[in-house]
Amino acid sequence: MKTTRRKLTYTLALLGTTVVSTHAQLLVQRFEPVGFSQVTITDHFWKPKMDKVATATLRACIVQTEEKTGRIRNFEKVARHKNEKHEGIYYDDSDVYKAIEAMAYSLKNHPDAAIQQKTDEWIDKIAAAQLPDGYLNTYYTLTGLDKRWTDMERHEDYCAGHLIEAAVAYYNTTGKRKLLDVAIRFADHIDSTFRVKNRPWVSGHQEIELALMRLYHLTNQDRYLKLADWFLAQRGHGYGKGKIWDEWKNPKYCQDDVPVKDQKEITGHAVRAMYQYTGAADVAAATNDQGYMNAMRTVWEDVVFRNMYLTGGIGSSGHNEGFTEDYDLPNESAYCETCASVGMVFWNQRMNTLTGESKYIDVLERSLYNGALDGLSLSGDRFFYGNPLSSAGNYGRSEWFGTACCPSNIARLVASLGDYIYGRSEEGIWVNLFVASNTTFTMGKTPVPVQMETNYPWEGAVKITTNPAKPVEYALHIRMPGWAQNVPAPGNLYRYVDSRSAAKIEVLLNGKPVTYQEEKGYAVIHRKWKKGDVVEVRLPMDVRQVASRKEVKADQDRVALQRGPLVYCVEGADNEGKAWNMLVPDNATFATQSYQVLDEPVVSIKANVSVAEPAPDGLTVQMKPRTIVAIPYYAWANRGKSPMQVWLPSRIKEVKITE
Template structure:
C-alpha cells in the first residue's frame, strides 16, 4: 500500500487567492486571455468549423487538432465560471457546446477534421492524426464544464463519444489494439471516471497505457495497412530519424527508463501513469514514474523548469544537452511537467516533486504569457539575441489555451488534504477550506512570497482537535524558522516537509520564515553550454539580464566571484518585483584588431537582473540567464 495514496488535492473551488505575485496574472487571464483566445478561435475558423460546412477547395481547411484548441478554451472558461459566475461567458459556452453537440455523428464519433475533410480515414493513422488526443481534451473540457455548471450538455456528448471509443479499441476480437501517437486521452479518462463513477472509463485508460509499446507494434501494423490502400507515408523520413521514442511507444511503459521523445507527449503519458498508479495502487507504474523522474531531473531539466531542448522533435535529446539560445522548452511541456509533478506529489508527499512544480510555475510556465495576457511564447529560450518575442497567436495554437486553463485552475496546486492532515505545498496569499475527514479546516495565508520569505498561516478548525499540518520547506531554502502562536518550535521534518502535530484551535497561527538570499547556481560540468557560467536565483525565481536594463552585448559581462547583490523592490517593474543589482566586469574592445596577444581590457559597470518570468514585457532586446563568471 502506498503510504500517501489517500492524499488528494484541495480543489481550486475551495481556494481563494489574493496574492501580490499571482492575482494580477489570474485577473489578466480572466479579463484578457480567455476572451482574446475565443476571438482568435473564431477569426481563424476553429469555431465555425464545428458547423461541418467545409467543402473541398474552401480555406482554411479544418486542421486535425483544431478541436483540441476549442476544448482547452472551454476548459479554461469553465474553470473561470466555477469561481466567478458570468452570465455572458456561460451563454457563449452554451453556444459553442451546442455546436460541438451538433457535430457529433450518429455513432457517437466527434472530430471535425475526419468528419468533413477526410471522412473515410477515421482511426487509420493513430500515430500522427491526433484523433484520440483531441478526444482527450474534449473529455477534460466536458468534466470541467460539468463540475463548474452542473450542466450535462457537453458531458453526455462526450460520454457517448467515449463509449464509441471503448467499442473501437481494446483487446477483444474486432477491436483495434491501438493507442494514440499523442498521449492525452489516458489522463482525461481518469477524470471522466471520477465524475461519472463509470469503471469502464478507468479500464479504457489502463488499456491504452498497458498496450503502449507492445509487439507487434501497432503503428507498424496500421502503416502497413495504409500503404496497402495506396497512401503515402508523408512523415516517413521524420519518423525514421526520431524512432518510436518520439511518442514513447518504443517499449512498454513499465520498461521505460529514460525520458525521451516529444516532451509534451511524455509529460501527459507520465501523468496518466501516475494517475493509474494512484487509482489502482500499482507499484510497477509508480516505480516506472520514479525512474523517469530521476532521469529528467538529474540530466534533462532546465533551471527554469523548461524541458525539451530540441525543436526537431519538440523534445528530448541526450543527457545534459541543455543549450540556452536554441532551447525549445515549449510552454506546453512546462505545463505538462506541473501536471506530472502534482500527481507524483500525491503518490509520495516528497518535496522534490513540489520543488520542481514550483520551479516550473514561477519560471518556465508563466514566462509563456505576457503580463497583459495577450501575447504568448511557444518556445522559452534562456538566452536571446533580441529577436525572440511573444506572438499574438500560432497556427499550432496549443500553448495559449494551455496556459489559460492552468492559470484558471491554479488554486489546485497549493494545498492537499487527507484524514487528520493538511498539507501546504505553495506559499500564496489567500484562504482555503480543507476536509480532514471529521471536520472542515480553514487555512489563511498572509505572505509577499516570492518577494520575501515571511509566511503567516492561520489555522481555524471547526472544533479544537489534534491533527497534522505539513508545510514544505523548499529545497532552495537552507534555513527556516517556525513559530506557533509566537513561540519558537522545532518541528520534525519528513521528505522536506515540516510536520506540526498538536491540538489546534481557532486562531492558532504558524509563522514561517524562509531564509531567502541570492544564490549562485552552477550547472553539472557535462552541460557544455554552462561551463564557466553562473545563474542567479532568489527563492523560487530564476533571474536574467535584459538589454533594457544593461545595454547590449550581455555576454560581454563577467560576474565577479566577490559580487555583492543588492535586492531592491521596484514598484514600476511588473507592478512590483524584486530586482538584483551588482557590479560586473564588461569586456571592452581596444581598437579594430580582430585578434591580439593581450587580454581584453575590462571596466566595471552596474548591472540589474530581473525575474526570468518577466522578460520581454518591456522594450525588446537581448536576454541572458547563464552569465559568464569572472
C-alpha cells in the first residue's frame, strides 16, 4: 500500500519536471540552485558568521593543519623523499583539502591576499606530493606504496574526493588550474585503476561519488559521471566482505548490505550515508535514474520520520557514529555529528531540486540552523564533533580534534551558504531560505535583480523586491515553511503541543494581500513582474511547544521549545548554573526578549515554569515558580561548560538528588 502510494507520488513528480538543458545529458531537476558566487549575502544573522568563518575559523584551520599537526608536513615529507615518518591518521590529507575548499568559498566573498597566498602555497606542496601516475596520498606514500589500494577502509578514495571538491572550488573562485589538474590526474588514475578494469572496490567512506559529480559538471567529461555511478554500483554485492565489514561488523554499517538502489532503511555510519545519497542524487539528476530516486525517497522517510532529532541532527550513537533502532533518540548520548548535519544539508538540497518539493528544505533548514550551526562556536574557533540535546555539564567545545573532519566541514558549509537560498528554472524563481541577500536572475533574456530583506530568524517579515530591466513574466515560488503551518517536521515524528492555528502565513504584493497558488509547499505567484514590485511574506513567530511521538522514549512527558526554524534549549549559564531542575507544567507561559549570548544578539524565550529547589536545610525539596531563560540551541556552550536541555519535563517521573 505504502509502496503504491509512493510510486504514484513519484510518477507525478516526474510529470512535473522541467528539462533544463545546460548540460549535454537529460536533467530531471525541477530547478537549479543558484550558486553562492551569484549571491551577495547582507544578512544580519549569517553575514557576521560568514565573516567569522573567513577570519577566525579559517585561521584555526590553518594553524591546526600546518603548525599544530603534521597534516601539511606530510606533503612536504613526500616531496623530500627522505623516508620520513607519516604523522597522524591515514585520512588526514582530507582535512587539508576541506580547508582549501572552505578557503576557496570564503575567498569568493572575502578576498584576502594572505589566505590566497597560503592556499597557493599548500597547493604547491600538494602538487609536489603527487606521484607520476597520478596517485596522491601521503599516508601510503610514506608508509609503503606497495600497500596502496589494498585496504578499502583506509579512505584513499575519500581523500581523493575531498581533493576533487577543493580543486573544483578553488578553480571556480580563482580560475587557477594547478590543483584542478592534480585532481584530474588523480581521478583519471582511479578511473583507469578501477572502473576501466572493473576491479571491485567498495569505498570505505563514501564521498568520491559526489565529488566526481562536481568534476563532471565542471569538465563535462562523461568518465567522471560513469566513475561516480560505478562507485555507487559497487555496493551491496559482497565485494566489501572481509574488507570493510566481516562476520563481526555488519555490512549495514557501511551501507554495503544491498545495492544502493535496493536500500530501504537508513543504517550505519551517518556521514557515510549522507554523502552516499548526495552522490546518488547527483548521479540520478544527471542520468534520470529512477532506481536511485525510489530508494532515496524511502530512505529519506526512514531518516526524517523515525530517526531524526528535533535539531535536524542524525546518528543516535557514538558507537557506530550512526543510526540505531527506529525512534531510539537519546538526548544526552546523542551523537549528531556536525558532519552528518552538514551532509543532511547536502542531500536535502539535491532532493529539493530533483523533486521541487519544499519539505526537503524544511529539513535542510532545521539541520542548518540547529544541528549543523551548533558545531561552530560563536567565536568561530571552537568546535563540536557531536551535538547532544542535553548535557549534565561536562561537555565542552574543542579547539580541534584528532579526527578533524567537522571544523572544516562546517566552515565550507557556512562559507558557501549562498548555494542554498535561491533556485531557478525557465519557469521561474525559487526562494528557499530567508536570508537577506541580493542576486540577479535572467528570465528569458531579461536580467531580474532581486533583493531579499529580513531579520529572520528573529523576525518573520521577509521583503522581496524585484527590479527587472523590463516587465517579464515568470512564477515566483516562495517556500512556505512547514514549521509555520503546524508541521514542525515532515512526517509525524514531532508535533506542536498546542495545535491551535497560530497566525497564518501572510503574503502581500505591493502592500496588498495577494492570492497565490500552493504548489509542493511553495506559494507561487505567476505574473508579469515589473521594476519595484515588492512581495512581503509574514511568517508567524510564536513560541511553540513541541512533543515527540510516543515511540521516542527519551522525550516522553517532555516538551521542547521552538520559534521559527530555531530549536531552543535551557542552559545553566542563563539559569543559575542549572538546566535539569525545571518542570514545564500545562499552564506555563512564554514571552520573547532581545538577549545577548556573549556578543551574539538573539531572541531568547522567558518561560514561567516550576523549579525544584532544595530547602535551606538541604533535607527537603520545594517546587517554586520561576522565570527561566531559553536560548537558541546553536548558541549554547559558548560560556564554558554548563548543563543544558532541549527537552524539558512536563511531568516529574523521577527525582535525582545531585550536586
